[in-house]
Amino acid sequence: MSVLNCHNLVKSYGRITALSSVTLAVEPGVVGLLGPNGAGKSTLISVLLGQTPATSGEGSVLGLDIRRRQRQIRRQVGFMPENDCLIPGLSGIGYVRYAGRLAGMTHGDAMQRAHEVLDYVDLDEARYRPAEEYSAGMKQRLKLAQALVHDPDLLLLDEPTNGMDPQGRQTMLALISDLGRAGISVLLSSHLLPDVERVCARVLIMGGGELLATGGIAEMKRPHATLYRLEYSGDGAVFRRRLAERNVAVLEHRDGQLNIELPGEGTQRLVLEAACEAEAQLHGLHPKRSSLEDMFMGAIQRQTDP
Numbered sequence: 001m002s003v004l005n006c007h008n009l010v011k012s013y014g015r016i017t018a019l020s021s022v023t024l025a026v027e028p029g030v031v032g033l034l035g036p037n038g039a040g041k042s043t044l045i046s047v048l049l050g051q052t053p054a055t056s057g058e059g060s061v062l063g064l065d066i067r068r069r070q071r072q073i074r075r076q077v078g079f080m081p082e083n084d085c086l087i088p089g090l091s092g093i094g095y096v097r098y099a100g101r102l103a104g105m106t107h108g109d110a111m112q113r114a115h116e117v118l119d120y121v122d123l124d125e126a127r128y129r130p131a132e133e134y135s136a137g138m139k140q141r142l143k144l145a146q147a148l149v150h151d152p153d154l155l156l157l158d159e160p161t162n163g164m165d166p167q168g169r170q171t172m173l174a175l176i177s178d179l180g181r182a183g184i185s186v187l188l189s190s191h192l193l194p195d196v197e198r199v200c201a202r203v204l205i206m207g208g209g210e211l212l213a214t215g216g217i218a219e220m221k222r223p224h225a226t227l228y229r230l231e232y233s234g235d236g237a238v239f240r241r242r243l244a245e246r247n248v249a250v251l252e253h254r255d256g257q258l259n260i261e262l263p264g265e266g267t268q269r270l271v272l273e274a275a276c277e278a279e280a281q282l283h284g285l286h287p288k289r290s291s292l293e294d295m296f297m298g299a300i301q302r303q304t305d306p
Helices: 041-048 070-076 092-102 107-120 136-148 166-181 193-199 236-245 269-278 292-304
Strands: 004-013 016-026 030-034 056-061 077-080 154-158 185-190 202-207 210-216 223-233 249-254 257-261 281-289
Touching: 004 041, 016 041, 016 202, 016 210, 030 041, 030 166, 030 193, 041 056, 041 154, 041 185, 070 077, 077 136, 092 107, 092 136, 107 136, 136 154, 136 166, 166 185, 166 193, 185 193, 193 292, 202 292, 210 292, 223 269, 236 249, 236 257, 236 269, 269 281
Parallel strands: 030 185, 030 202, 077 154, 154 185
Antiparallel strands: 004 016, 004 056, 202 210, 223 257, 223 281, 249 257
16 A cells, blocks of 8 residues: 555645645655755645645545544654754753654653654763754754654655764664664655665655656666767767767767767667777777666756746
């Protein structure tokens, strides 16, 4: 069963459409939600949690209708917001315990669980300090702790590495990977492509309030059958002419390197023939791999093209 489902989900603020007919199904696991600022990522999360009502369309979280089962959704889902949501005057342990109480836990259970999750995110020694005194990285881990305190089945993480230094980012990503291995489904909203590549199995890409593309990251990284990066020495102009005569397209060229597209699979011999005729020396012929960035930029470009 999908952990998240949307069908023609629309959210409008007056004449501004923040979500435009979003239809998706998210399977269990760790999934990335990518998009630039204003793409609609945070709005989508807010609608799924019932924090703001959808203008039209349907959606469900863990099989629960987002319009009629909002309270139950919040009890089964952990949410880590992008912006700080700390309560002045509360210590780390007090803040996480309070989050547990809001999720319906008893005082004793919430306190015990708060200690456990603060140990998990390595805030055990700072648990009694006022939360507003925490560093940026500590605040991010505290927000993760409060999202985990009620042992949710699904985590919605909005820019979880925001404001963290490189070491802090690695720590947060390691925690997210560990949660995924423990069987907790995660929707990771981020604009940082390396973070998503590291921890996610699949990705959703949004732009302009629309879902532009979906796919598996392993699939994106498979080598192209006909795209290659070619390294050579010799007369580049002559070499390019000889390639063109064999219908080998030169997509990009600079000194000593060409990005080419072969006319079909198994036609690498055409490059060797062209090099011989041009008296060029080949130093490398490497299959070009797709990347998450290729898909991200391509999807955004398709969105902006008239």
